[in-house]
Amino acid sequence: MRGHWRAGRQRACAAVVAGGLWLGWPVGAWAHSPMPGMGSFYNGVLHPAVVPAHLLCLLALGLFIGQQPRQQDGLAVPLMLAGTALGVLLAAWLPGPAWLEQGALAWALLLGGLVAARPALSRLVRQGVVALAATWVGLDSGPDALQGAPRALALAGTALGMVMLTTWTLMLADWVATRASAWPSVALRVLGSWIAAASLLVLTLALAQGSG
Amino acid sequence: MYAIRLLSLAVFGLISASAHAHAGAGLSGGFVSGFLHPVLGWDHVIAMVAVGMWGAFLGAPALWLLPVVFPMVMAFGGALGVLGVPLPAVEAGIALSAVVLGAMVAAAARPPLWLAAVVVGAFAVFHGHAHGTELPEAANPLAYSLGFVIATGLLHIAGIGFGLLVRWPQGRLAVRAGGGAIALAGLGFLVGVL
Numbered sequence: 001m002r003g004h005w006r007a008g009r010q011r012a013c014a015a016v017v018a019g020g021l022w023l024g025w026p027v028g029a030w031a032h033s034p035m036p037g038m039g040s041f042y043n044g045v046l047h048p049a050v051v052p053a054h055l056l057c058l059l060a061l062g063l064f065i066g067q068q069p070r071q072q073d074g075l076a077v078p079l080m081l082a083g084t085a086l087g088v089l090l091a092a093w094l095p096g097p098a099w100l101e102q103g104a105l106a107w108a109l110l111l112g113g114l115v116a117a118r119p120a121l122s123r124l125v126r127q128g129v130v131a132l133a134a135t136w137v138g139l140d141s142g143p144d145a146l147q148g149a150p151r152a153l154a155l156a157g158t159a160l161g162m163v164m165l166t167t168w169t170l171m172l173a174d175w176v177a178t179r180a181s182a183w184p185s186v187a188l189r190v191l192g193s194w195i196a197a198a199s200l201l202v203l204t205l206a207l208a209q210g211s212g
Numbered sequence: 213m214y215a216i217r218l219l220s221l222a223v224f225g226l227i228s229a230s231a232h233a234h235a236g237a238g239l240s241g242g243f244v245s246g247f248l249h250p251v252l253g254w255d256h257v258i259a260m261v262a263v264g265m266w267g268a269f270l271g272a273p274a275l276w277l278l279p280v281v282f283p284m285v286m287a288f289g290g291a292l293g294v295l296g297v298p299l300p301a302v303e304a305g306i307a308l309s310a311v312v313l314g315a316m317v318a319a320a321a322r323p324p325l326w327l328a329a330v331v332v333g334a335f336a337v338f339h340g341h342a343h344g345t346e347l348p349e350a351a352n353p354l355a356y357s358l359g360f361v362i363a364t365g366l367l368h369i370a371g372i373g374f375g376l377l378v379r380w381p382q383g384r385l386a387v388r389a390g391g392g393a394i395a396l397a398g399l400g401f402l403v404g405v406l
Contacts (some may be wrong), residue, residue, distance in 0.1 A: 007283040028227045039254060047277075052352075052354040052355065053354070056354075113284070116280050116281075116284065131318075186276040186279075186280070189276070189280045190279050190280055191284045192275075192280075193279075193280045193281070193282075193284055193360060194283055194358070194365060196283075196284055196287070197284050197286065197287035197290075197357070197361045198287070198354060198357035198358045198361050200284070200287040200288070200290075200291055201287050201290045201291060201294065201344060201347060201353070201357040202347075202353050202354045202357055204290075204291040204295060205294050205348060205353050206296045207349075208294055208295055208296075209348075211289055
């Protein structure tokens with residue numbers, strides 16, 4: 001029991017730190033930095049939050065990971081981290097086609113729907129979804145206008161931003177999952193439903209405009 | 213204490229009705245436009261509140277199932293609107309939803325869950341279609357989508373908050389009366405007097 005409470009406090013502290021970094025970071029992004037290239041890093045950190053498709057996908061990913069009891073899937077968070085790293089590494093060298101962003105919306109639709117429906121998935125399927133979704137968003141984060149060191153810095157910042165955003169959300173979902181009352185869990189499922197609904201609409205619009 | 217919580221829940225949901233703002237361009241403008249779309253349409257408002265009230269009346273699992281499922285079914289209807297798939301008599305369908313859902317609450321109807329879901333889902337398509345046809349014109353489609361989905365959810369919460377008064381005998385009467393009022397208003401929209 002004591003170990004459980006200690007682990008819970010550790011996760012809560014991590015969530016507060018991640019949330020504090022996230023909230024405090026944008027202040028620096030709007031100021032001139034004395035270090036050359038650090039502007040790219042700040043922009044990279046903010047990138048997941050200012051691209052709506054990525055924001056929705058990462059929020060849904062965090063909810064999806066945190067919704068499941070920790071003891072059932074200990075690999076979800078490492079796979080999210082690995083997928084993020086792989087995605088931004090690929091983005092460093094590969095040009096990202098425009099449809100990648102629509103793909104991020106498709107992932108947001110899937111993840112939001114899974115959070116809302118909360119089906120019983122095999123561990124392999126859950127892990128695959130987490131890894132692929134994180135990789136996809138990372139891959140779509142390449143800054144087209146930058147090359148060389150600024151590009152690398154921007155992608156490093158993006159990886160950090162992605163991890164912070166997803167971690168904060170999954171900590172929230174994890175905290176909700178441990179509440180005795182059923183209402184917080186219902187609220188999470190409603191959030192997933194909202195994310196899925198908005199993603200479906202915008203995806204449909206993108207497909208309609210693309211084919212028109 | 214419980215009644216105070218319910219009242220807070222209903223007020224929290226109804227705060228969405230006071231979100232008057234200029235709908236400008238960009239992310240915030242798109243969100244505001246989407247948020248206001250269901251809120252400024254009284255036929256939408258009364259129908260969405262009725263969904264929440266009926267869910268509260270039916271109790272668990274309908275109480276939480278409807279707010280989870282409704283946005284996605286509504287989005288399906290919205291997708292039809294975006295694609296230009298014609299849906300006959302959309303406005304009449306929206307007005308009829310208020311009539312039927314209000315009547316269900318007034319009559320304290322407790323059909324099987326699957327039937328309630330089918331009724332609510334069918335009307336969700338009409339509401340979604342009406343919102344979806346505006347989507348291509350939105351300043352920011354994703355923000356617009358989030359706006360009207362969230363506004364719809366808040367209206368459901370307002371209805372649930374009020375609907376939970378059924379736990380008391382007088383509250384049950386009040387909720388049924390509210391359902392009757394919604395049904396009458398829906399009828400007014402349907403025949404054109406409102």
